[in-house]
Amino acid sequence: MTAPIHATPAAPGRPAGVAVLGSTGSVGMQTLNVLSGLPERFQVAVLAARTLSPALLAQAERFRPDLVAVSAPPPPGVILPPGVHLAAGPDAFTVAATHPAVSIVVAATSGHAGIIPIVRAIEADKIVALANKETIVCAGELVMSLADERGVSIRPVDSEHSALWQALDGASPEAVERLILTASGGPFRKFPAEALANVTADQALAHPTWSMGGKITIDSATLMNKGLEVLEARWLFGVPLARIDVLIHPESIVHSLVAFIDGNQIAQLGLPDMRLPIQYALTYPERLAGPWPRLSLATQGMLTFEQPDCDRFPALALARQAGEMGVTYPTALSAADEIAVEAFIAGRIRFTAIPEVVRAVLEAHRPDGPLSFEAIFATDAWARREAARIVACS
Ligand code: MG
Numbered sequence: 001m002t003a004p005i006h007a008t009p010a011a012p013g014r015p016a017g018v019a020v021l022g023s024t025g026s027v028g029m030q031t032l033n034v035l036s037g038l039p040e041r042f043q044v045a046v047l048a049a050r051t052l053s054p055a056l057l058a059q060a061e062r063f064r065p066d067l068v069a070v071s072a073p074p075p076p077g078v079i080l081p082p083g084v085h086l087a088a089g090p091d092a093f094t095v096a097a098t099h100p101a102v103s104i105v106v107a108a109t110s111g112h113a114g115i116i117p118i119v120r121a122i123e124a125d126k127i128v129a130l131a132n133k134e135t136i137v138c139a140g141e142l143v144m145s146l147a148d149e150r151g152v153s154i155r156p157v158d159s160e161h162s163a164l165w166q167a168l169d170g171a172s173p174e175a176v177e178r179l180i181l182t183a184s185g186g187p188f189r190k191f192p193a194e195a196l197a198n199v200t201a202d203q204a205l206a207h208p209t210w211s212m213g214g215k216i217t218i219d220s221a222t223l224m225n226k227g228l229e230v231l232e233a234r235w236l237f238g239v240p241l242a243r244i245d246v247l248i249h250p251e252s253i254v255h256s257l258v259a260f261i262d263g264n265q266i267a268q269l270g271l272p273d274m275r276l277p278i279q280y281a282l283t284y285p286e287r288l289a290g291p292w293p294r295l296s297l298a299t300q301g302m303l304t305f306e307q308p309d310c311d312r313f314p315a316l317a318l319a320r321q322a323g324e325m326g327v328t329y330p331t332a333l334s335a336a337d338e339i340a341v342e343a344f345i346a347g348r349i350r351f352t353a354i355p356e357v358v359r360a361v362l363e364a365h366r367p368d369g370p371l372s373f374e375a376i377f378a379t380d381a382w383a384r385r386e387a388a389r390i391v392a393c394s
Contacts, residue, residue, distance in 0.1 A: 188204070
């Protein structure tokens with residue numbers, strides 16, 4: 001982390017206010033699970049989701065936040081619990097992320113819609129616990145320099161980046177020889193190339209070790225998820241892409257490693273349970289007791305590692321290329337992937353067409369000027385249209 005790290009700022013004896021953006025998603029629900037175990041430390045001040053669903057209403061009833069924020073118009077006649085305010089509309093996530101009762105924003109939405117609320121949270125000096133990949137993949141250069149400028153800390157929630165953060169323990173990028181991100185390899189790790197063309201969405205959605213949302217599970221099966229994580233690691237830790245490796249580790253126990261210039265390597269281990277990195281991001285620099293099951297290496301037995309196969313899983317190399325080309329190429333990559341994954345889940349393209357769609361969009365992309373938020377959003381819209389066009393023609 002290049003930004004100075006602040007301790008969680010709560011007045012003594014008063015719990016810190018937390019905004020959970022994307023509270024009804026997988027990471028959002030696990031965040032609420034962690035927060036419900038630490039009521040003396042944290043108060044759920046804001047819940048935000050796309051729609052005012054029964055799940056969000058149940059969360060509002062249980063946690064009684066100051067604010068519930070939804071980006072879609074709420075259904076008529078819905079009544080929130082007493083004392084809970086409602087913000088609705090396109091700016092609702094920004095209102096949520098900058099709410100005065102909030103000191104920590106857990107950014108657990110997926111997609112490009114997460115970027116602006118996170119930028120506003122940084123400008124409002126909130127601590128950001130970041131699970132939204134697009135913010136750093138697309139806008140890492142802009143967001144990290146803004147965070148540096150404001151002295152705001154961005155704490156990774158993704159298990160691999162949490163592992164790197166913990167293993168680095170404040171070491172400078174110059175002390176790092178390599179960052180090594182582990183990947184489970186997904187459900188098709190052992191599939192021959194010919195068989196990959198015929199795998200179904202149901203097969204791809206059955207992740208061997210992690211339980212996650214649909215998009216990220218497909219991205220894990222193509223290894224695009226790992227490619228996006230390499231791009232994130234570069235900005236989060238200030239280490240060049242050429243010094244970031246991927247290592248397949250099917251058991252998902254070693255969550256990543258740092259190889260230092262003196263030959264020492266430090267790894268972080270744990271059961272594949274998102275509540276561990278979520279709680280660490282919330283309580284940093286403290287470690288508090290957690291009620292979850294413990295890793296026993298004796299019970300676990302063998303841990304195995306292998307090189308990723310970039311021929312069968314070309315998404316990894318595509319992500320790296322997009323990162324090397326810079327500017328808005330990572331945005332084009334991530335937006336095209338979102339459309340291609342949707343088309344695969346809907347049965348409109350084959351599994352192996354996902355990276356082909358992404359490659360075609362990258363090849364057609366022509367960045368327009370230097371990196372800016374405007375350029376990112378324009379590229380995002382263009383890449384979605386271009387990917388949809390390619391899907392329709394295939
Ligand atoms: Mg991850």
